[in-house]
Amino acid sequence: FGVLLKEGKIILFVMAGTDSSASSRQSSFNSLAKDLELPLEQGCLTIVVLGASGDLAKKKTFPALYHLFEQGFLQSGEVHIVGYARTNLSDDGLRGRIRAYLKGASEEHVSEFLQLIKYVSGSYDSGEGFEKLNKEISDYEMSNNSGSSRRLFYLALPPSVYPSVCKMIRTYCMSPTSRFGWTRVIVEKPFGRDLDSAEELSSQLGELFEEDQLYRIDHYLGKELVQNLLVLRFANRLFLPLWNRDNVDNIQIVFREDFGTDGRGGYFDQYGIIRDIIQNHLLQVFCLVAMEKPVSLKPEHIRDEKVKVLQSVNPIKDEEVVLGQYQGYKDDPTVPDDSNTPTFASIVLRVHNERWEGVPFILKAGKALNSRKAEIRVQFKDVPGDIFKCKKQGRNEFVIRLQPSEAMYMKLTVKKPGLEMATEQSELDLSYGMRYQDVKIPEAYERLILDTIRGDQQHFVRRDELKAAWQIFTPLLHDIDAGKLKAVSYKPGSRGPKEADELSEKVGYMQTHG
Incomplete structure (x- = not known):
């Protein structure tokens, strides 16, 4: 149970259930807060990008985090970003690599964002590196003094190392048990090569984390x-x-x-x-x-x-x-x-x-x-x-173009302008570039990382x-x-x-x- 304050009113709430895991309690709280139009969890958030020196991290993960920061979803003083990889790099070395993929962005925003990023070097199958990683996270949480410990691990890695990495996270880097703390892990595709290998991988990860802690990302969603x-x-x-x-x-x-x-x-x-x-x-x-x-x-x-x-x-x-x-x-x-x-x-x-x-x-x-x-x-x-004998012109179609140049259009048969009763096929067209000229369509990774922070698994694979x-x-x-x-x-x-x-x-x- 707990007490929330909204517009000067005190709301007493009681949540009951058989599942007492921290992540389940947090998910229930988020759902309650959403129903009551209350702000979601706040406080210290650490995002760890494993495989930070790889192409996926540089081209997709870090740019997505930057755009979330630029739009105000990640705030200085509330978020700590840590890169982890085997490559021997300094903090500034990683920042320099990331900067090259943030072209066209405000220099002021980029510099502020890069200062949030630290780097830890270590292997993916030994405890020494993950102990250093946990110390980096814990030191930040203690200095933040927020009372909550939210840890998000993004595995920008080959699936072959998922089991060993997840075992290290489970052993050394879990969020301390608290009412509003959680640990969540994002894993990239491919999830196995066939049914048996996918089930084996799922079993290995399932022994380490609850299902509501795992976020299998498919960026198309x-x-x-x-x-x-x-x-x-x-x-x-x-x-x-x-x-x-x-x-x-x-x-x-x-x-x-x-x-x-x-x-x-x-x-x-x-x-x-x-x-x-x-x-x-x-x-x-x-x-x-x-x-x-x-x-x-x-x-x-x-x-x-x-x-x-x-x-x-x-x-x-x-x-x-x-x-x-x-x-x-x-x-x-x-x-x-x-x-x-x-x-x-x-x-x-x-x-x-x-x-x-x-x-x-x-x-x-x-x-x-x-x-x-x-x-x-x-x-x-x-x-x-068909009294107009227009079958040769084609059928009605509804088309949704996902990329590039997002659009939706319906192909219809209409009368051709003029004195003759002639038909032709035309379109009812909603092209996003024309209709939403002043709207920036977010990248898929931005949306999915934000969903993970919010604890929303709708767009992830169960x-x-x-x-x-x-x-x-x-x-x-x-x-x-x-x-x-x-x-x-x-x-x-x-x-x-x-x-x-x-x-x-x-x-x-x-x-x-x-």
């Missing part, structure tokens, strides 16, 4: 238009009666890059396009497109519905898979000459439930293609009794969700690894293998030209 999906689907009367098998013919979720592996061939060859993009990023988008309406916006209710739709996916059929590998991929000396790793894949998922029975979901991703984009394309069925995702793709991945399914060759700068377009046409997609 932080993208503005991905976050818009729930609002579009469940806040607009227009879409509610249309979003089902009676009206939708097929749905494509597409990721295209116009460059190849660019020196990362050896790393990419260990995973391939399915593990790298489809099993995580595109499948998360698929969940939000296909799931049922949750009971509420509480994270667990949303994640419950995502798990249900994943469990409703039928096994993938070999004849509904096209794999590709661009010409020149194996010229990279780090790629084996006999590599069968796909750099392109088009996969049809079928959902066995009342809403989506018979509707193909085409998940497509590829490298070295003719354009760069990520989009969701909902194609509706033909108009029955353990049973991860398991259900791997159950869908593991049989296919094992067949590819065993050479049972072969990747066909395609030219860089093309649309990908022609077999992929043929598969889309076979399952019902009708391409609109022009």
Whole structure:
């Protein structure tokens, strides 16, 4: 129980439950504070970036932290940022590396932000470095004298070191038990290579931390238009009666890059396009497109519905898979000459439930293609009794472009201006660059790190969700690894293998030209 003060009124609250962990108490308090429109937890916050000298930390993590600082979400005197890595660096050495990735920012803000950052060097599997790290954190907390100890660990590291790092954090760096203290760990993808390895990794981390302490990050869930999906689907009367098998013919979720592996061939060859993009990023988008309406916006209710739709996916059929590998991929000396790793894949998922029975979901991703984009394309069925004979012009489509140049548009058939009764296809267009010219769309990592600080797990992957995702793709991945399914060759700068377009046409997609 406790007492809160709001606008001069004293509020006595009592929280009861069987779970007495500090993180659960804090989560309950945050929920209560949100309901009462009270400020969330305040006081000392330490953010530790492990792998601080790596590319991910320099290009994504630290710039995201800077933008949160710039917007006032991280305050000087309340936040302490510590970089940890094996590289022998000084505080100023790390700051110099980070500064190079904060181009165009205010020099005053950058300098103030960099002063928040300290650096500790140490290995990832021995206690000496983590004891130094804990001392750095504890010294700051004592000098801050806030009464709370909030510790966030961001693992910008390869998954192979997650177990040892998490064991060190658990042994040496946990937040002291207090009413408002917590320890949270952000882990990056890939979460394993298949179902067994993902479950083993989950078990290892689960022995060290509670589920509400683990934040499995998929940065696609932080993208503005991905976050818009729930609002579009469940806040607009227009879409509610249309979003089902009676009206939708097929749905494509597409990721295209116009460059190849660019020196990362050896790393990419260990995973391939399915593990790298489809099993995580595109499948998360698929969940939000296909799931049922949750009971509420509480994270667990949303994640419950995502798990249900994943469990409703039928096994993938070999004849509904096209794999590709661009010409020149194996010229990279780090790629084996006999590599069968796909750099392109088009996969049809079928959902066995009342809403989506018979509707193909085409998940497509590829490298070295003719354009760069990520989009969701909902194609509706033909108009029955078409008196205008306009089928050749294409079907109605609702398109959500996730990147670049965020936009949503509806493709409609309209009368062509003039004296003749002629039809053409046009668009109702919401381009964010035009509609929201004075609004800065936040980077995905900014949003997700802020969610972690707030204890909101809505946009993070739960353990049973991860398991259900791997159950869908593991049989296919094992067949590819065993050479049972072969990747066909395609030219860089093309649309990908022609077999992929043929598969889309076979399952019902009708391409609109022009």
